[in-house]
Amino acid sequence: MGRAPCCDKASVKRGPWSPEEDAKLKAYIEEHGTGGNWIALPQKIGLKRCGKSCRLRWLNYLRPNIKHGGFTEGEDELICRLYASIGSRWSIIAAQLPGRTDNDIKNYWNTRLKKKLLGKRPQPSRRLIQNSEINTESNKPAASLGSTSSQAISTSTLERMQLLMQLQGLYNPFSYLDMNSQAWQNPYTLQNKTNYPMQGFEQEILNSNSTTSIEESLDSANLIGLQSPMLASDGVSADNSSSSFSSSVAGFQSTFCELLYGNNSCNNTQEGNFPEPDNLKEINQDESINWWPNGLDEYASPFTCDNGVNYQPDMMLLQDYGLSGYGL
């Protein structure tokens, strides 16, 4: 038995709002506020609407200072960066764009910006299991890294991987294996540069007293089965000189490559580069996109989100990916 519906669907009006309904709702809220109870509000003002519908209409359309359409290049870029860092947390992204609603940004991303930035991704050679198909009963990784079993990775995650590579002009996601790589030249990744440093996310896990396991962290990021080789499964820093570490890296590369390109032809690319995907070639030829107008330092500034937490973009990324190879 499910929970009780918030309103009687048979008796409430649905579909587009009329100007009269808008006027009623706007006038009431501007004078009295929402009263802290959206469910009761429509009855108070004689609207045959569900409270949730009223809330949505107010937040997305009627409230003051809402901007619709006409996204600027700067907004495009910020959305792109934030999406790459935190994924589809539209409310957090919207909080960084005054006057924009999460719904607006979500629609804009899905219908236009995504196509503009990512083009059309080539189909993977094998079917990827989507979030909805993850076995929620066990809620554990369906496969370990490098396994031939099915992987669980979302479309959003793949998009973010592409965006990240694009943002850096970096087509070898494993360049952290090369200590002289440009990936190390970012201030955030210069720390602990010797002896296979653990970075950001990995170090934080090891330093924390959190009871959340690495596996759980990766689970929550929908990156089941795509675990950084930098961490051993027992939560202890991996021994990079061991043969098991090498095979872990190789498996990781193979998995990543297949997810991104649909094949594993770019195996064993520790010292080489991954081929640039066709859709990224097209994007990178577009000189109108200036990804770093003020240099990396500005990008490295923390974002303050509406929950009061300062997010470092690279930290958000690492938390979601368990990777340290992107050098953001």
Next chain:
DNA sequence: AACTATGGCAACCGCATATAC
């Protein structure tokens, strides 16, 4: 002109979380 495909967007749905009791 008629039909079909596609894009854009507002609104809805259901789940997760927060809050009240």
Next chain:
DNA sequence: AGTATATGCGGTTGCCATAGT
């Protein structure tokens, strides 16, 4: 502490306008 209810959020749907044939 446990339960019920409200709110917030992200994913999805469906309608309308426009482009293409």
